[in-house]
Amino acid sequence: MTSVLVKDLTLKFGALTVLDNLNIDIPEGEFLVLLGASGCGKSTLLNCIAGLLDVTDGEIHINDRNVTWEEPSGRGIGMVFQSYALYPQMTVEGNLSFGLKNARMPKGEIRKRVERAAEILQIEPLLHRKPAALSGGQRQRVAIGRALVRDVDVFLFDEPLSNLDAKLRADLRVEIKRLHHSLKNTMIYVTHDQVEAMTLADRIAIMKGGIIQQLDTPTQIYNRPRNKYVAGFIGSPEINFFEGNVEEGSFVTGDRRFPLAGYAFQEEAPNGPAWLGLRPEHVLSGDAAKGLPVTAKVQIDIVEPMGSDTLAWATLASVPVRIRMDGQAAVSTGDQILIGFDPARASLFDKSTERRI
Amino acid sequence: MTPRGPKPRPRFSRTNVMLYGTLIVVAAYYALPLYVMIVTSLKGMPEIRLGNIFAPPVEVTYQPWVKAWAEACTGINCEGLSRGFWNSVQILIPSVILSIAIASVNGYALANWKFKGSEVFFTILIVGAFIPYQVMLYPLVIILRELGLYGNIWGLVLVHTVFGMPILTLLFRNYFTSVPEELFKAARVDGAGFWGIYFRIMLPMSLPIFVVAIILQVTGIWNDFLFGVIYTKPADYPMTVQLNNIVNSVQGIKEYNVNMAATLLTGLVPLIIYFASGKLFVRGIAAGAVKG
Numbered sequence: 001m002t003s004v005l006v007k008d009l010t011l012k013f014g015a016l017t018v019l020d021n022l023n024i025d026i027p028e029g030e031f032l033v034l035l036g037a038s039g040c041g042k043s044t045l046l047n048c049i050a051g052l053l054d055v056t057d058g059e060i061h062i063n064d065r066n067v068t069w070e071e072p073s074g075r076g077i078g079m080v081f082q083s084y085a086l087y088p089q090m091t092v093e094g095n096l097s098f099g100l101k102n103a104r105m106p107k108g109e110i111r112k113r114v115e116r117a118a119e120i121l122q123i124e125p126l127l128h129r130k131p132a133a134l135s136g137g138q139r140q141r142v143a144i145g146r147a148l149v150r151d152v153d154v155f156l157f158d159e160p161l162s163n164l165d166a167k168l169r170a171d172l173r174v175e176i177k178r179l180h181h182s183l184k185n186t187m188i189y190v191t192h193d194q195v196e197a198m199t200l201a202d203r204i205a206i207m208k209g210g211i212i213q214q215l216d217t218p219t220q221i222y223n224r225p226r227n228k229y230v231a232g233f234i235g236s237p238e239i240n241f242f243e244g245n246v247e248e249g250s251f252v253t254g255d256r257r258f259p260l261a262g263y264a265f266q267e268e269a270p271n272g273p274a275w276l277g278l279r280p281e282h283v284l285s286g287d288a289a290k291g292l293p294v295t296a297k298v299q300i301d302i303v304e305p306m307g308s309d310t311l312a313w314a315t316l317a318s319v320p321v322r323i324r325m326d327g328q329a330a331v332s333t334g335d336q337i338l339i340g341f342d343p344a345r346a347s348l349f350d351k352s353t354e355r356r357i
Numbered sequence: 358m359t360p361r362g363p364k365p366r367p368r369f370s371r372t373n374v375m376l377y378g379t380l381i382v383v384a385a386y387y388a389l390p391l392y393v394m395i396v397t398s399l400k401g402m403p404e405i406r407l408g409n410i411f412a413p414p415v416e417v418t419y420q421p422w423v424k425a426w427a428e429a430c431t432g433i434n435c436e437g438l439s440r441g442f443w444n445s446v447q448i449l450i451p452s453v454i455l456s457i458a459i460a461s462v463n464g465y466a467l468a469n470w471k472f473k474g475s476e477v478f479f480t481i482l483i484v485g486a487f488i489p490y491q492v493m494l495y496p497l498v499i500i501l502r503e504l505g506l507y508g509n510i511w512g513l514v515l516v517h518t519v520f521g522m523p524i525l526t527l528l529f530r531n532y533f534t535s536v537p538e539e540l541f542k543a544a545r546v547d548g549a550g551f552w553g554i555y556f557r558i559m560l561p562m563s564l565p566i567f568v569v570a571i572i573l574q575v576t577g578i579w580n581d582f583l584f585g586v587i588y589t590k591p592a593d594y595p596m597t598v599q600l601n602n603i604v605n606s607v608q609g610i611k612e613y614n615v616n617m618a619a620t621l622l623t624g625l626v627p628l629i630i631y632f633a634s635g636k637l638f639v640r641g642i643a644a645g646a647v648k649g
Contacts, residue, residue, distance in 0.1 A: 052542050073548030085539035089561040098557070099547030146547070158539075 002064065003028040003186035004049060004154055009058035011041075011048060011210075018044050020210045022058070026188065028153075031180050034190045035197040036207035037233070042190045043158055045207070049188065050156050051075050063153055073102070075154075078147025082159040084139040086131035092118075092142050093127045096149050117148040120179070137168045144179070157189040161196065173199060194234055198222070206230050224347065228354040231277045231347055237311050237322045239347075240283075242276040244317075246357070251276050251343065254317040258294050262344035266357055273351035280311065280324035282345045285331075289340030300335045314339065398422065398617035405613050421614035425622055429615055431602035432591075438619055441599030445579060445626075448510055448595055452517035453574045457567065460522055464529025465555050469541050479530065486523035494587060501588060508590045516588055517578050525570055532566040533559060572634055576627040596623050 004026040011019040018041050026032050034042040047053040049060055051072035059068045067075045086095050093114060100110045118124045121141045131139055140160055147155055160176075161169045177200055180187055191197055197204050198218045205215040206229075214226040225231035231239050244253030249269060251258040253276065260269070289295055298314035298321075305311075305327070312323045312331055316339070323339060325331060348357045367373075393410055398421050400414040427437040434440075466472075467479050497516060498507065506512030536559065544554045585595040594602075600623045604616045 047542075050542075050546060052545060071548075072542075072546045077546065079543065079546045081539040081543060083537050083539045085537065085543035087540065087544070087558055098544075098549070102548035102553060143543075146543070150547075 001028045002026070003030070003062070004188065005059075005061035005064075006045075006049065007059040007061065009045070009048060009060065010056045011044060011053065012056045018210050019048065022210075022212060024205065024212070024215065026186060028186055029184045031187045031189065031200055031202045033197040033201035033204045034188065034207060035194060035204050035233075036192065038192060040207040041210040042192075042207050044210075046156050046158055046188060046190045049154075050077055050079050073099070076152045077154045077156055078150045078152045079156040080140070080143045080147050080158065080160045082162050084131070084136075084143045084163070086139055086142055086146075088131055091128050091130055092123065092134070092145075095131070095142055096127075096145050099146065099150055113149045113151065117145040120148065120182075121145050136164050137172060140164065140172060144176075148183075153185060155185050155187040157187065157191075159191055160189075162191070162193070169193075169196075176200065194236065198234075206233060208233075223345075224356070225277070226356050228275055228277070228349040231349070235279060237280045237324060240278045240280065240319070240321045242278070242317060242319055243351075244274065244276060246271050246274045246348065251348065253319075256294075256296075256317045258343045258346075260343050260348075261293065262342065263346070263348065264344070265348075270350075270357060274357060275349040275351060275354070276343070277347040277349065278321075278341060279345070280322040283321065283323045283339050283341045285312075285323060285325060285329075285337050285339045289338050292340035293342055293344075295338060295340035297336060298339055300331055300333055300337060303331055303333055394617045394621055398614050398621060400614055402610075402612065402614060418614075421612070421618040422622070424612075425603070425615045425619035429603045429619060431599060431606065438596060438599055438603070438622055441594055441596035442622075444510070444589075444593050444599075445596040448513050448517070448585070448589075448593075449575065449578050451511075452514045452521075452578050453571060455514065456518040456521035456525060456574055457570045459518065460525030460570070461529045461560075461563075461567070462555065463522070463526040464531075465533050465559055466551075467526065467530045468533035468536075469538075469554070469559075470551065479526075482523050482526055486527075490520070490583065494583075498587070507588065508593075510589065510593050513584060513588045513593075513595075516584050517574075517581070520584075521574055521577070524573070528570060528573075529563075529566060532563060536562065568634055572630055575630050579626050 002025055004024070006022055006024040009019055009022040010017070022045065024032075034045060036042045044053065048055050049062075051060075051067065051070060051074075055068065059066055061067065062075050062077065072079075087098060090098065096114045096117060097110050100113060105113075114127070115124075118127055121144060123138065123141050123145060126134060126138060126142070131142070134142065140163075143160070157176075161172055164172065173196055176189075180200075189196075189200060201218055203215060204218055204221050206213045206221065208229055214221055214230045216224075216226075221230060222234055225234065228241075232241070242251070242253045244251055246252075246260070246269065248271070249260050251260055251274065258276065284292065296316055298316055300312050300314055301320070302313040303310060304313075307327055309327045310325045310329050310331065312325055312329075314321050314323060314337075331337065349355060350357050396413050397405060397410065399417050399419070401416060401418050401420070404415060425437060426439055428435060429437045463482075467475055501507040501509075501512040501515070504512070504515075506515060540558065541554060544558050549557060579595075580597060581595065582597045582601065586598045586601075589595070589598075600619050603619050
């Protein structure tokens, strides 16, 4: 069943088009992440779904009901904001019950719901405190609770973890995932953090310039990016790009020729200028590189040890290439090593359209 | 000596002497008139005639204060300033409440509920603040006459409310703009409407700006002379107008001590307000000024 349906959505601020004819169909219970750099329209899209912005054109349906003209409170959504947006003069309990009081719910029911939300989020001891007396993580929990008590079908998250420090962010990320597993609500989550997107999402929508570049599962997005922008945006360390030509089943760059046997072309293999994208972890080194379709002897320029793995830089076909190695790899600047990769795992993009080929 | 810990600073360095010297001179310059007023108001007329205006009173008398408050004459009326004081209070309270209530809602609407033409509306309102009062005096007389409010305390209340609107609206709009937008959005998701958000979310968190507005209005309206003398009848004259009439009366001898006491009495309300709320005032002004 469709939970949220965005149909031909366009939003303009004067002459500026922020969202351009967007269509998304979100099934019930899905965790959808809207991912993109700042200014790509992802938060704007969320605000449109929430009803906090009037749309220029198009429709929004929630639970098979057209809510395009509905007030935010009448749409059956709960929303969590980046700055928590807790009402500073109310206690945690007051914050949780504010929406329910506005809906004129009986007192007993309000208490029951607040208690339940507090229990799920483990904020019971904080109920009588003011937001100023809470830590960032606790505040965000209360903000989630405020959406939880409303007992809605759709949760909207607007960069909820961006104000937290790295460790708390990782903790709460897992908690949000757990919450989704137990509640099974539809969740739409806006972030610019690709780790959050990859770990939380059932599907990711990567946005740029008000247009969805690719809407797919994290695996598909990572392994088969539909265009060069998506390939470069997803993945850290960043993907390596080689500029060259596809010629008769090979990719030619500089003085090198990578055979493309085994590469799954979208259609018939075209000849012409193209980009080849190669993920740093798909470049193998040492013994593992032996026997791969492409091998080369390179010199290590820089080594960046990161603990869990080590990022090495080398030059291949006069392009600096990132190589992701094991964290324990004994490699240092100036070493001559053998690297290799299988072009079948790479991604090819047309030079002019930047689309996957 | 090895440098360690805070750097030692000489107490009587040249900068310090300059700084505190200047401050002391300026403070004395501003405090001196007040000092002269206070000592004069505590002297009897024979002592004043000696001409030592800076000398403290030899014989302290409170008679001038009593006379200024309860006995000084304006024309045939010898009730002192007390009547003017109560008139001013009657004008002040409704004017302050009304102007702040309207302006805060104005500011809130302009900051958070942008409508088509809201910026134009705001600009027009602000331009109003730059038009000299004198231009509007006579038209206002006619408007008040047509409304049946001319010469009435409520007419003056209306005038004060209208003239307070531009600056107060600006003050409140700037303050409410500085409130995070997400708070407003969260309240909308929670189903609060225009008034719900205003009373339950915005009001409780804007005490500082209300204090600033109250201070501005209380001192402004209390010190007003022009509107008071134009739009009310002698029986309703505010304290400032009455003070003028006492001090500038041409008949009889000039009682400097009574004049000083009367002036101090008139200035007492704004003075108390400033002393009681100086800190909040500064904080509110800063809060309102950060974002435009």
